[in-house]
Amino acid sequence: MSKIKVLVLPSDRTGVGKFRSVDPHIFLQNLYPNDFHVDIVYDPPMEDMNFWKDYPIVHFHRTIGMDYDKSKDFIEKLNAMGVVTIMDLDDYWLPTKDHPIHDLVVVNKIHEKIVANLKVAKWVITTTGLFANEIKKHNKNVIVLPNAINPKEPQYCDKTEKSDKLRFGWLGGSSHLHDLKILEDVFQRMEPYKEKSQVYLCGFDIRGTVTEINSETKEQTRRAIKPHETVWYMFENIFTNNHKLISPEYKVFLEKFKEEDDSKFAHEFYRRVWTRPVQSYAKNYTKFDVSLAPLKNHIFNQVKSQLKVIEAGFYKKALIASNLGPYTIDLTHSLNNGNFVDGNALLVDEKRNHSDWFKYVKKLIDNPSWAEDLGERLYETVKDRYDLNIVTHTRAEFYKSLI
Numbered sequence: 359m360s361k362i363k364v365l366v367l368p369s370d371r372t373g374v375g376k377f378r379s380v381d382p383h384i385f386l387q388n389l390y391p392n393d394f395h396v397d398i399v400y401d402p403p404m405e406d407m408n409f410w411k412d413y414p415i416v417h418f419h420r421t422i423g424m425d426y427d428k429s430k431d432f433i434e435k436l437n438a439m440g441v442v443t444i445m446d447l448d449d450y451w452l453p454t455k456d457h458p459i460h461d462l463v464v465v466n467k468i469h470e471k472i473v474a475n476l477k478v479a480k481w482v483i484t485t486t487g488l489f490a491n492e493i494k495k496h497n498k499n500v501i502v503l504p505n506a507i508n509p510k511e512p513q514y515c516d517k518t519e520k521s522d523k524l525r526f527g528w529l530g531g532s533s534h535l536h537d538l539k540i541l542e543d544v545f546q547r548m549e550p551y552k553e554k555s556q557v558y559l560c561g562f563d564i565r566g567t568v569t570e571i572n573s574e575t576k577e578q579t580r581r582a583i584k585p586h587e588t589v590w591y592m593f594e595n596i597f598t599n600n601h602k603l604i605s606p607e608y609k610v611f612l613e614k615f616k617e618e619d620d621s622k623f624a625h626e627f628y629r630r631v632w633t634r635p636v637q638s639y640a641k642n643y644t645k646f647d648v649s650l651a652p653l654k655n656h657i658f659n660q661v662k663s664q665l666k667v668i669e670a671g672f673y674k675k676a677l678i679a680s681n682l683g684p685y686t687i688d689l690t691h692s693l694n695n696g697n698f699v700d701g702n703a704l705l706v707d708e709k710r711n712h713s714d715w716f717k718y719v720k721k722l723i724d725n726p727s728w729a730e731d732l733g734e735r736l737y738e739t740v741k742d743r744y745d746l747n748i749v750t751h752t753r754a755e756f757y758k759s760l761i
Contacts, residue, residue, distance in 0.1 A: 527646030671740030
């Protein structure tokens with residue numbers, strides 16, 4: 359039997375491309391070299407149809423090519439040629455109004471074009487059953503292949519740095535301002551606990567541009583963003599309680615916005631960690647003991663993937679998370695009447711107005727050994743379920759069933 363040729367079209371060279379397109383298909387070819395031939399192409403020749411006819415399976419993320427306006431028709435053209443078109447989707451198509459790209463998406467009707475694409479794709483792959491239920495409103499052919507990790511990838515193999523303080527950390531992207539605002543109450547109450555704890559904000563980034571949209575003409579202009587305009591500066595204000603939790607000297611250092619040696623400030627409660635390439639960003643988990651995962655309750659967050667759970671688990675980190683959406687899939691609460699019980703995380707219910715965030719942070723500061731225990735339990739939860747070797751087997755069987 360000849361090999362099944364799979365054409366993979368990643369959406370980018372960052373996290374989404376890595377987790378949803380590149381890594382899964384590199385593993386597919388490496389684990390099943392006699393069954394699959396995979397080509398990963400970032401800029402496919404849209405006009406050369408002879409190129410496309412060689413591939414019985416075409417896997418793409420959201421759109422084929424950069425022109426959303428032409429994508430739906432191109433997918434239908436591939437379908438007519440007998441190609442099995444597979445659309446991968448890991449985020450809800452319409453960001454909430456507080457999301458930084460909401461206006462850009464709405465003005466350009468990108469959300470409508472994504473839905474149009476998923477309606478005509480032969481199959482849709484997504485990250486969770488929760489999101490699959492939403493997608494099935496538009497396309498019944500949906501399969502869940504979750505984000506997964508190669509446990510031998512170097513960035514998941516480092517050991518945690520030692521400290522006599524309990525360190526909390528958050529690691530994520532720039533779209534989480536309203537999620538992190540949930541933690542404002544925590545940091546407003548942390549002054550008495552500065553000597554026994556620290557917090558790490560990982561991924562700090564002042565690069566980028568601002569797209570301004572004229573409200574009348576809808577004309578779009580782009581300019582370089584200023585450091586004080588970035589959401590990362592806003593994140594930093596939350597984590598430092600508007601700089602009240604750090605020394606004046608450290609504040610001056612931070613507001614230079616330069617990635618310089620900051621070892622003289624290693625004792626400070628707040629620690630800024632600059633952004634890293636996607637191939638090494640997970641090493642940031644070595645800097646702290648407890649991962650924080652707040653989520654505001656809306657559809658965009660409810661159907662997100664549980665990647666924070668997976669990464670924290672592989673690094674054996676304790677996890678405090680909002681009790682909704684992706685964090686309800688694998689996590690069970692481990693406190694009952696103030697006592698630790700058999701669970702693998704601490705879950706905060708928004709019905710209590712997020713008031714338990716500070717309670718759980720303080721609980722772990724007072725009982726740091728419990729943080730280590732929670733990390734071990736979370737590792738046992740994710741180590742097999744989200745191992746890329748195992749998830750790739752499911753992908754291979756699925757692809758074979760299509761041919």
